[in-house]
Amino acid sequence: MRTQGSHALLSPKSLSHAIHVLIGSTAFVASFACAATQAPVQTSWGTTAAEPSLPAASAVCTTLTARRTPVNGSLDASDADPSKSAPDTEDLQSAIDHCAVTGGAVKLVAVANGPSGFLSGPLTLRSGVTLWLDKNVTLFASRNPKDFDNGLGLCGIANKTDKVSCYALLNGNHVDNAGIVGEGIIDGRGGSLLTGGANKGLRSWWDVAYQTKTSSVTQHNPRLLNINGGNHFTLSGVTLQNSPNFHVVLDGMDDVLAWNVKILSPSLAYTVQGNACPKGTTPDAKTPATCFTPDTVKNTDGFDPGESTHVVLAYSYISTGDDHVAVKAGSGKGSQHLLFSHDHLYAGHGMSIGSETNTGVSDMTVEDLTVDGHDGSNSVGIRIKSDVSRGGAVSDVVYRGVCMRNVRQPLVFDAFYSSTKTKKSYPSFTGIEVHDFHDLGSVAYGGGQATFEAYASYPLRIVLDNVQFDGTQPTTYLKGHNGGPGTLPANTVFTLGPGPVSFAKAMEQKHGNGVSFDGAVTQSPAPRDCTSAFVPMSSVLATAPL
Template structure:
């Protein structure tokens, strides 16, 4: 298509001094006044992305505990040593017993439990009393859009609600080379910090039995639990989980590696596992009776048939994800994977992730729901990392398709999926794997609020940060949103939901949705860079899980070599409607893009929801968006698709045109000839992933010296 633009004199100029000149027939400052000419003030320099180190709009940065605040310190075994690739040495866990496959879970959990009990004994009663007093003072006639349940996270952050000792610290061996731990699922207690020290890596056990919470099913590590029901991550315990928490954290300069590209094994030889030839080792039906099915019996875990003599290796977690999502779901519509997640937290006040590195989750990395006071600060997520392709067998650890792991084959490895919970909850604090506080119950309203993602580095195979408005804890018709950045904003910050000062590499970018049925509003996204991401700024939904997404503000963003720099669509999938007569209409409006600088060829999609879509009578829900100073270095290499959109353009050089046929209405217009001299400054936006020399499959580059 021929790229045509009109020229827009004066209207596209954004600098105040230039606008003043445009308003006069004579550009001379002395023409109408007769005064001596004065030199106009120089325009302000464009904002420089990637150099901000302090931000008054954010709460104070998290801090590591002091030595005096440590409940207990655990040293790594000298038999567990991380290799330069980041992988665990191949001899470390070759075996069939839990003692070899999962040597550290019991001692880490015991330390967490003991610390949790001590914390509760010291401050549990005070937390309960403060919460009860706050709850008693709250009424149904509270200020609109304020839905605090009990004491707020900000109130409970005070020192008197924190124990004098609250951290369990994992450290390298003091007597040898040991610098790693292998563990199964851990329960993080309320008030406890898991401190993974610099130089330490916590590896997930490969033993499937550690993640299987129910011996009677449904089961973990499959792509289906019946001929009609797909697999689900809820069939597996997460590596680190916690519910009903106050002032809990995972921090440190160390790392957690879920080893999703490693072969799944079992300490129970009857437990069904799939092999890369699609046969299975047993059936769930036989396993539930303590029996071994005979060769030729049809599998009931998504495989083909039982083969008791096959020599093919077992699948990896990412093999299951690829098989379930890309093959079985594509042919039967019921495929998915039962893979464990790295971290799942439900109902918390003050939950912090700080300084740690997360690698190679089998499914989503971090899923926090119903948290007041969520802080994710200086966290690094890189999946797949170099360790994912380091194989004990020396063959590059190919998946069952014969490929080493890539961002394309590490399916459903979202970095952060924050959301609200389904309902308010009054519950005693969890102070260990089997212990509940006796001090009293705490109120949680179920909303996600006071969330900060700052100074992070993220590269993954799916969504990088994906706020999900899937649940609204309030009754239907309350008018509240599942995620609302203006709800109960703490006084130590300017905004209630912020994504800032973050570098994003591979992945699907900052991606709101696809679950938006409970609504998402008032999110601030600023001073972020995207380098090579599949998508960068994205809002996605469909009429099976749609809702209102509004007041999302993107500002000072650098995007380089992205497949789709901008993607806003209500047609995310063709997922079947839960009720064919009651669609959940996706409605995106009052979205702003300001100071967006796009480098390299890319595409952009701006779509609203067309009237009468799918043969169901309904009004149009056009995308409502304002674009200000949105500039591409090579606008002729940007392909734009628009439909059902009302767009306001100011200083935009993307090929966006009005269209009667596609129902696109513009206020203002774009121009290919606009200068990028005043575009946001990206000269320091693109840096190598920290520690990339020993963790990235692609190796270190000179991108940081642009």
């Protein structure tokens, strides 16, 4: 937990005792037990974040025992009747609403003989209440769109309307001192056939989403966790998987700690080992799919801390069909003070900023990052993306200590991410630094592609220091896109060194307009040691196909 004034986490020793979190002039007291097992991390804003402890037994106001028995990680055999699509919603919501213990927790536990689950529609989280999913417990989402519809009657279809029409499974507005913890799973069941609405028995949530790939429509699918506003929110130990849409959205919040979180789409319930789906089984926008890959579970972002400040994501594992992380700044006060530390990324579209950067992103640090893209056709490593319709200032972003392999686009800094005729504000990427970056190459794409593209009036300013690729070097001499400069790199001020940059000479020989090279290579360290960096996601999450 953190103290509100300084956003500092207490030491692991202090976490074993009662702690006090100040909310204005009112003391919020909670008891915790359990020693930290992973090293604390130091933030750029002067605080230390440590592994959260589970609530003490005295903090548990309600314990609910799961009643459903999953079969191969699925409840599809038990909820075909849409009138019985969310039998546990009332009990779960009542437990959350009536938790009167200060700093209390609602604990979900399994039956004694193995994995078990709850089946629910949308739930609303409350301030001061932690949802604790114990080991072997899965909170399954309903697959009946009617349960999630917010009154527009659109949830579960794809059409030309872009209005938000679905509640998330877990919702919250201005939630303070709350969280979701434990070793359990929250499963959105994105690949299960819908049991109600126009697509009843015809499409799953992910089939609906795939229609956006084949025609100009908007999907109406629910998110897994969506909170707007609040302070001091904790995610710890839990797995969030198979979301119909984004997995975690924490917008307009201050002081977020996400520690040892696993985010996955698709799980083995909807794919096969290695995501090696047989031909003809994946989505085609016409017939329901029976197997999914990361490339066919559209818009399943992992962790999106939109418009939030003092955010830590540490020791976490993410594999999705879209951005692993998407830091956005589309309204409000923007996003500042973010730390991503000791994280592992797999299939997906990268550790990303954007594409909405209107209100600014600043003071972001990424340290000890491992990316294994599994040669996905859309695999991305680290990326800053925006365009003139939603651009803004992105500044003081540091990547330090990165191991990467099997990624098609390892480095992307792109101010022309989308084609647009609307000109509101120009993207400006300055104070970007990449240190101790080591790419081991890709079987399918060699060194992949590195994109450096900005506007002449707002050049990209980037430091590259000890950035090394093994074997084939990344292609940097590219054609511009979406109305951008004709040849890349373009409109970029590179500061090289003091460590070497393995592809610098190629860029110096061939590049577009507005490119300059400052700095000097004065050191020759070995590439970052990635010997022990890569671990299978299945080693930390049994439901992972990778």
